[in-house]
């Protein structure tokens with residue numbers, strides 16, 4: 001695999017599509033085991049999580065439903081910062097087993113705020129699945145239940161993750177290269 005360039009920044013291959021597919025299959029098997037006969041509601045956090053949520057959902061061997069939410073986080077004013085639902089949930093989560101699916105948890109602020117709002121709607125249970133997790137960057141008391149890959153605090157793109165809207169359609173995941181090309 002070669003390097004790719006977006007907005008003058010060079011990225012090198014980091015996680016291959018084969019590795020992603022294998023890991024997503026493993027998580028789908030775990031979820032299928034854990035949620036048999038419970039019809040979980042999978043909530044895909046747009047935009048970045050759509051490839052992961054799609055592959056995960058399509059690999060489930062149990063009944064499950066999918067819903068979408070788009071969040072916009074306001075950073076800057078720490079604890080008072082809120083997460084707005086740009087596209088809100090139209091399904092009721094009350095009494096349901098819910099799995100929130102994210103592309104990446106970095107500081108964890110987006111997820112922490114969303115979980116707070118979600119729990120106010122009284123789901124029976126909420127779990128979090130994230131394809132990527134940067135444990136060193138985490139600022140919230142949050143522990144994702146399903147993690148695809150734990151990675152160092154570096155900027156990555158591909159498989160849903162973007163740089164200014166671009167690179168979401170890369171099949172592999174790339175990391176910002178600090179090395180000269």
Ligand code: IMP
Pocket residue numbers: 048073102103104105106107108109110111154155156157161162163
């Ligand atoms: P958090 O609220 O700091 O956990 O950030 C979550 C959001 O920041 C993610 O949903 C992504 O949209 C974005 N983000 C964090 N790290 C990266 C990255 O390495 N590449 C692309 N987007 C990222």
Ligand code: MG
Pocket residue numbers: 045046047048049103104
């Ligand atoms: Mg995101």
